[in-house]
Amino acid sequence: MSAHGDPIPMTSQACGPLTGTADVPGDKSISHRSLILGAMAVGETTITGLLEGQDVLDTARAMRAFGAQVVDHGGGRWSVHGVGVGGFAEPDNVIDCGNSGTGVRLIMGAMATSPITATFTGDASLNGRPMARVTDPLSLFGCVAVGRAGGRLPMTLVGAAEPVPVRYAVPVPSAQVKSAVLLAGLNAPGQTVVIEAEATRDHTERMLAGFGAEVTVEETAEGRVITLTGQPELSPQHIEVPRDPSSAAFPVCAALIVPGSDVLVPGIGLNPTRAGLFTTLREMGADLTYENEREEGGEPVADLRARFSPDLRGISVPPERAASMIDEYPVLSVVAAFAEGRTEMRGVKELRVKESDRIDAMARGLRANGIEVEEGPDWWAVTGRGHGKVPGGATCASQLDHRIAMSFLILGMAANAPVDVDDAGPIATSFPIFEPLMQRLGARISRGAA
Ligand SMILES: O=C(O)C1=C[C@@H](OP(=O)(O)O)[C@@H](O)[C@H](O)C1
Numbered sequence: 392m393s394a395h396g397d398p399i400p401m402t403s404q405a406c407g408p409l410t411g412t413a414d415v416p417g418d419k420s421i422s423h424r425s426l427i428l429g430a431m432a433v434g435e436t437t438i439t440g441l442l443e444g445q446d447v448l449d450t451a452r453a454m455r456a457f458g459a460q461v462v463d464h465g466g467g468r469w470s471v472h473g474v475g476v477g478g479f480a481e482p483d484n485v486i487d488c489g490n491s492g493t494g495v496r497l498i499m500g501a502m503a504t505s506p507i508t509a510t511f512t513g514d515a516s517l518n519g520r521p522m523a524r525v526t527d528p529l530s531l532f533g534c535v536a537v538g539r540a541g542g543r544l545p546m547t548l549v550g551a552a553e554p555v556p557v558r559y560a561v562p563v564p565s566a567q568v569k570s571a572v573l574l575a576g577l578n579a580p581g582q583t584v585v586i587e588a589e590a591t592r593d594h595t596e597r598m599l600a601g602f603g604a605e606v607t608v609e610e611t612a613e614g615r616v617i618t619l620t621g622q623p624e625l626s627p628q629h630i631e632v633p634r635d636p637s638s639a640a641f642p643v644c645a646a647l648i649v650p651g652s653d654v655l656v657p658g659i660g661l662n663p664t665r666a667g668l669f670t671t672l673r674e675m676g677a678d679l680t681y682e683n684e685r686e687e688g689g690e691p692v693a694d695l696r697a698r699f700s701p702d703l704r705g706i707s708v709p710p711e712r713a714a715s716m717i718d719e720y721p722v723l724s725v726v727a728a729f730a731e732g733r734t735e736m737r738g739v740k741e742l743r744v745k746e747s748d749r750i751d752a753m754a755r756g757l758r759a760n761g762i763e764v765e766e767g768p769d770w771w772a773v774t775g776r777g778h779g780k781v782p783g784g785a786t787c788a789s790q791l792d793h794r795i796a797m798s799f800l801i802l803g804m805a806a807n808a809p810v811d812v813d814d815a816g817p818i819a820t821s822f823p824i825f826e827p828l829m830q831r832l833g834a835r836i837s838r839g840a841a
């Protein structure tokens with residue numbers, strides 16, 4: 392089943408060189424945060440380049456349900472008329488966050504310190520994902536959560552009427568948990584402190600400061616200590632959303648494995664907490680360059696140029712890099728299949744609790760297509776066969792997971808036989824223009840089975 396409708400089978404087959412420019416959509420993490428922080432500011436926030444993927448559209452709908460005026464002006468231009476910190480109204484109905492872990496977890500944080508009750512649900516994938524990682528810290532503020540066994544959605548949160556500030560060391564490397572606690576801290580008096588042992592994407596800290604909150608970040612022996620002063624008045628902003636490095640990963644990786652390719656992916660956000668994949672690919676021998684490096688909206692940005700890379704070699708990806716490329720391991724494993732030697736990925740147990748168990752989903756599909764994969768609870772390794780030697784020819788289950796669907800379609804572009812994906816529908820959650828964009832570069836992907 393697709394996230395929002397009937398399954399959409401898709402097939403991908405070997406193609407000529409991929410060439411041209413790939414204009415990928417806006418960053419998903421920054422898009423969610425723009426809508427949520429816009430809804431918590433006083434007055435009108437304007438946004439350009441918002442990702443209009445289903446995950447973000449579900450967050451826009453949720454912000455309306457909490458009382459913000461969210462308007463789509465067309466062409467990626469949106470405005471949010473916010474209700475202020477602590478100004479959320481109680482929603483009339485269940486909040487459906489679809490497929491989005493970021494959406495539901497950040498929104499839970501944003502409402503947890505207001506005296507309102509909200510019930511959250513999602514699709515079969517989201518309803519299987521762990522929520523205690525956010526409701527545990529939110530309970531420290533005084534919020535009460537009741538959900539299904541194992542802390543699963545559907546779940547009702549009763550926000551704290553008299554919230555207290557919190558000091559919380561995040562036990563898993565998760566920007567969603569960190570962000571939920573910080574957003575909850577906005578409506579608690581005094582200082583809320585979040586400590587993360589491993590740095591994760593820092594968009595929430597950067598954007599909170601941009602909206603006028605008092606936030607400090609200290610690097611200590613315990614890790615990054617983020618201190619937020621509660622109950623600020625957030626001032627509305629103009630946000631230009633940079634293009635998503637996690638979406639850029641797909642045309643970049645395709646260009647590296649399809650002979651003769653030369654693809655430019657302009658204007659990609661290269662925040663170091665997000666750019667781990669590109670470092671890894673370069674270590675593997677990828678012909679990947681950063682052109683026109685600049686700063687936009689406080690974030691480092693560059694045009695990425697990826698060319699076919701005949702001498703890719705397997706490497707060991709250091710565990711401390713995992714957080715900065717957590718969503719990119721599925722497509723990295725595809726590139727690894729075309730490298731010579733073994734690519735080992737350690738410290739990645741978070742991959743098991745994404746839209747699918749991503750190690751399991753990729754291991755099954757890669758093996759079915761003739762690639763050797765080994766795995767353990769928090770690691771996996773792919774033994775590459777080298778260019779021209781990846782058999783392909785199998786059907787892969789996307790398991791309601793956009794990144795799994797896109798990764799296997801990339802595999803098919805350079806494998807010796809077509810690769811089918813049972814349901815490419817979930818791609819619309821993060822990269823709705825994936826199919827036409829890849830076709831324009833020269834990819835042979837089409838609807839239906841081979
Ligand atoms: O904060 C965010 O925007 C995200 C954080 C990551 O999840 P975790 O916080 O669960 O690692 C990432 O996988 C997700 O796609 C987006």
Ligand SMILES: C=C(OP(=O)(O)O)C(=O)O
Pocket residue numbers: 490491492493494718745746794821
């Ligand atoms: C893990 C992802 O998203 P989320 O957690 O928001 O569902 C992703 O986009 O790869």
